[in-house]
Amino acid sequence: xxxxxxxxxxxxxxxVIGRVDQGLRQxxxxxxxxxxxSVQQYTALSVLDRRPGLSNAQLARRALVTPQSxxxxxxxxxxxxxxxxxxxxxxxxxxxxxxxxxxRALLADVDPGIGAIQDAAFAGxxxxxxxxxxxxxxxxxxxxxxxLGG
Amino acid sequence: xxxxxxxxxxxxxxxVIGRVDQGLRQxxxxxxxxxxxSVQQYTALSVLDRRPGLSNAQLARRALVTPQSxxxxxxxxxxxxxxxxxxxxxxxxxxxxxxxxxxRALLADVDPGIGAIQDAAFAGxxxxxxxxxxxxxxxxxxxxxxxLGG
DNA sequence: CCAATTTCAGAGTAACTGATATCG
DNA sequence: CCGATATCAGTTACTCTGAAATTG
Numbered sequence: 093x094x095x096x097x098x099x100x101x102x103x104x105x106x107x108v109i110g111r112v113d114q115g116l117r118q119x120x121x122x123x124x125x126x127x128x129x130s131v132q133q134y135t136a137l138s139v140l141d142r143r144p145g146l147s148n149a150q151l152a153r154r155a156l157v158t159p160q161s162x163x164x165x166x167x168x169x170x171x172x173x174x175x176x177x178x179x180x181x182x183x184x185x186x187x188x189x190x191x192x193x194x195x196r197a198l199l200a201d202v203d204p205g206i207g208a209i210q211d212a213a214f215a216g217x218x219x220x221x222x223x224x225x226x227x228x229x230x231x232x233x234x235x236x237x238x239x240l241g242g
Numbered sequence: 243x244x245x246x247x248x249x250x251x252x253x254x255x256x257x258v259i260g261r262v263d264q265g266l267r268q269x270x271x272x273x274x275x276x277x278x279x280s281v282q283q284y285t286a287l288s289v290l291d292r293r294p295g296l297s298n299a300q301l302a303r304r305a306l307v308t309p310q311s312x313x314x315x316x317x318x319x320x321x322x323x324x325x326x327x328x329x330x331x332x333x334x335x336x337x338x339x340x341x342x343x344x345x346r347a348l349l350a351d352v353d354p355g356i357g358a359i360q361d362a363a364f365a366g367x368x369x370x371x372x373x374x375x376x377x378x379x380x381x382x383x384x385x386x387x388x389x390l391g392g
Numbered sequence: 393c394c395a396a397t398t399t400c401a402g403a404g405t406a407a408c409t410g411a412t413a414t415c416g
Numbered sequence: 417c418c419g420a421t422a423t424c425a426g427t428t429a430c431t432c433t434g435a436a437a438t439t440g
Contacts (some may be wrong), residue, residue, distance in 0.1 A: 103380070104357075105360060105364065105372060105375065105376045105379070106266060106270075106356070106359070106363075106381055107285065107288070108265065108379040108383050109259060109262055109263050110263055110266070110267075110281075110285065110375060111304075111306055111383045111386075111387075112259055112324075112379050112382050112383050112386060113259055113260055113263035114305065114306045114307065114431095115306045115382075115386030115387065115438095116256060116259065116260070117260075117431095118306065118431090120256075121432095130262075130405070130406090130407090131406090132406070132407095135257065135260065138257070140370070141377065145339060147421075147422090148421075148423090148424080149420075149421055150420065154261075154262055155261065155264065155405065156264045156265040156268065157264065157355070157406090157408090157421070158407075158408065158409085159421075159423085160407085160408075160410095160423075160424090161361045161406075161408070161425090163405050163422070163423055164423095165406095167311065167423085170405080182416095183396090183415075183416075183420090183421085184376070184401085184409090184414090184415065184416095185414060185416080185420075185421050185422070186415095186420090186421065186422090187244065187416045187422075188300065196380075200322050206256070209390070210254060210255060210256040212385065212390045213256075213382040213385050213386055213390060214378065214382050214385075214430090215385065216270070216381045216385065217377075217378045217381050217382070220243065221374050221377070222255060222378060222391060224371050224374045224375060224378075225255065225374060225375040225378040225379065226255045226258060226418085227326060227367075227371070228364065228367045228371050228372060228374075228375040229246040229255070229258040229259060229262050229375065230253070230258050230366050231260050231363050231364070231366045232262050232265075232363040233262050233265065235362065235363050235365065235366065236261075236262060236266065236268075236269065236363055237411085238263030240269060240359070240362045240363060248427085259399065260406085264407090267407095268407095268408095271408095271429090280428095280430085281430090282429085282430070297395055297397080298397075298399090299396075299399075305428090307431065307432090308431070308432065309397075309398070309399085310398090310399075310400090310431080310432070310433080310434095311430075311431050311432070312426095313398070313399060313400090313405090313432085314430085314431090315430095317399085332440095333396090333439070333440075334438085334439065334440090335396075335397050335398070335438060335439045335440080336396090336397065336398090336439090337397085337398075376436065
């Protein structure tokens, strides 16, 4: 059976999102391998690059994972010297994270390759439609972050 | 720090897809818990419902995972009596899978709840835009299945 | 012999639940 | 006391790589 499977007819949005994420993750993982960076480590780095000063709890809410999951990611980045954390002056309990110089340098090395993956995956889709998709997905992301209630 | 995080400004499509998938998975997992079904088990069931007769290898290509990963999912469904597999008459090596009556019954029980999750997540997005998003994501899925080359 | 399918075994990744300690 | 943060420990979910046997 070498015959290629026929393309799926009408799958649900929820299903297609899962497949795309799976394929994207694989591609990103391969691209990141030379730096021994995991997908979520890369994700955390790029979030911190755009929003320095987020705490572990804030990062976790943003990523839609538990704070315990984020601790693992963040602590490894810190051990590796890509991220540094300093206590908030007003709340000694809160550790605000930001990229180190090494972290920024590594991100600059890696970012183009990841961008290329996105471009390749959506090459067949017109800009305007990509924008519509991005808006739709962003809406869903925000609703999911609120627990599907609001 | 109880103040809600400001909504993300301009994240990349690739990033938002990852977050949405993560949020969706969590919601689906919770909804599936009473049946002790995992997310990928549910996914495999619904694919087989629409396309009976797919082999393990075909399912794996469709899901963008290795055949080894799919074996685990499929064999558990088979052990549980939700799926049955029969050898292809022409190729004794190929085992074609299909839902059992129990599998179809369980899927019928579960499906509405999963549909509700999708509806809730994309409630704020107009139909036409959901369709555009679905088309864009389907294009990306197919490109990823071809290895980003084609 | 080669290509495709299935599957076992081991490993690594990713995320979770539970519990503990601290701060305001 | 309560709510939020951080984090340790254990566990489950998910996927991969490697290797083997079988079929056409």
